[in-house]
Amino acid sequence: MADRKTEILEATCRVIAREGADGLRMGTVAREAGVSSALLHYYFDTRADLLMQAFEHADVKADEAAEQAITDIPTALGRLQRLLLIYAGADAVFRDDWLLWVEMWRSSIFDERLAESVRRSSASWVEQIQGLIEQAREEGSVSAEVNIEDATQRLAAVVDGLGLQLLTGTITHDRAADLILGAIGNELRIPLDARSTA
């Protein structure tokens, strides 16, 4: 935190979570970080640069937080469940991370520079899920008849879709969590009596 540049990036993330990526103003970020707006241009060439680096900063931080949240769970199935439930939780930090991610996602539709970044972290998210499912199969908790790639992509899609509904407030956290656990059970053909959460 001693680092000014990092402080500015964190302030930027807070502003994006509050106002949206397009609603981000250099003046607002400067006020949030307690510095002059000229300093922002000292560390970042343009507003677009600041935005992009803030997105990447948030992405790395969210990855680390997710990693940390699942490491000490013994089974792969348990880690998968926890991973997919993280962003459905009521924890404000994860809500902001998720909102940042959605903003990055949709900004990338109109900005090719961002699109590359999004594709990369999107792929790593999917790989992480797929890796856990493969581990779970090795541990014997996932039937061999499951098509792992299909299951992975559909699970990722369900979580994304429900996450969006959470942001707009059309669904509750508990309901989303139930539906995600059910989706994992369905996709991986897990018997009802083995579906308890880790």
Added chain:
Amino acid sequence: MADRKTEILEATCRVIAREGADGLRMGTVAREAGVSSALLHYYFDTRADLLMQAFEHADVKADEAAEQAITDIPTALGRLQRLLLIYAGADAVFRDDWLLWVEMWRSSIFDERLAESVRRSSASWVEQIQGLIEQAREEGSVSAEVNIEDATQRLAAVVDGLGLQLLTGTITHDRAADLILGAIGNELRIPLDARSTA
């Protein structure tokens, strides 16, 4: 189309599909519609009004188009499949409709006035899916053990999630369509030999 107001709304939708909701400029809309920017203020009080009415206009139009696309399909299961596949298709018109919907969705996160509108059309979309699943059960193509509400919400979420991936170009149309058909089969417990598309 004779109606100027409608012409302006359609122009607005085209601009949103091209530049995003936040990227919408009154001047751009005016040029797109071939009128003066002052005329926009003659029909719509503010930019926010224009945006909101354009979203609602697009929503109604998309509903009608979807309705029209499924009416002449004989079975409820077939209508459900077609309905959920529409926005995964490569058809540019539906891509724009879908993009508009995503823009409306994410704008509503930061704008309470829009949120109400989004909740309403979101609910009607979910109800439409649920209605078709209930019809399919009456027609005997869906097992009685399926929890219809869970299946509905998860199917809606999968379609939303895959739709987002389509917009950002992280998945192909064909792949998305396959995954959606698979999700319908899984959620409704449809035997593999009865899964052919309508």
Added chain:
DNA sequence: GCTCTGACTGACTAGTCAGTCAGCTAGGTA
């Protein structure tokens, strides 16, 4: 003490954009 440098600021500029306003025009009415 002197000089140099990196971090930082206040004041400014050039440009953009939503919204306003006075007024034009064609078609209808008295």
Added chain:
DNA sequence: TACCTAGCTGACTGACTAGTCAGTCAGAGC
């Protein structure tokens, strides 16, 4: 004919914003 009104426009304005720039200041090195 004179008058009215709906539809429409060009020119304008005030608010806002990204980015620039000259200059301040504390501390490191000599």
